[in-house]
Amino acid sequence: MIKGLYEAHLPVSNLENSIVFYKKLGLELAYQKGKVAFFWIVKGESWLGLWESDSVHVNYHPSIRHLAFKIEEEDLEHVKEWLSSIGIGVRTEFGLTSEQQPLVLSNYPHAHAAIYFSDPDGNSLELISPLRLDDVESFNEMSLEEWRKRYSILPNNS
Secondary structure: OOOOOOEEEEEEOOHHHHHHHHHHOOOEEEEEEOOEEEEEEEOOOEEEEEEEOOOOOOOOEOOEOEEEEEOOHHHHHOHHHHHHHOOOOOEOOOOOOHHHOOEEEEEOOEEEEEEEEEOOOOOEEEEEEEEEOOOOOOOOOEEHHHHHHHOOOOOOOO
């Protein structure tokens, strides 16, 4: 019955500022009324609701105030530069430096490459791409560059 995730929601303190931010990410504004706006992530398949609220700043935990947007593996090569070009800084995660981003998450037996950043209200955003869904061994988080060297994998566009 379940075919995918259709919607997710985040609290924001200033809807207009957030609309500008999410448009910079290339999301299409689907609906806006009062203190709520919806953006298409994939038109007709998934969208993101932003709700202006006075109680935005709850303590962060990965189970709340976090969204991961799927990207293609080939986009990993330029994702950090793209974010920088639209004025968005990368967050460091898992003890890895900004130079080690994107990173590869150790979700054994799966491997996913990801890069993290925040919206204007500190909501955690992630761009993620599955690399392998059948990894042969467990590993600790590492840079995408290190992961490719470990497995002798060249980027798709090389």
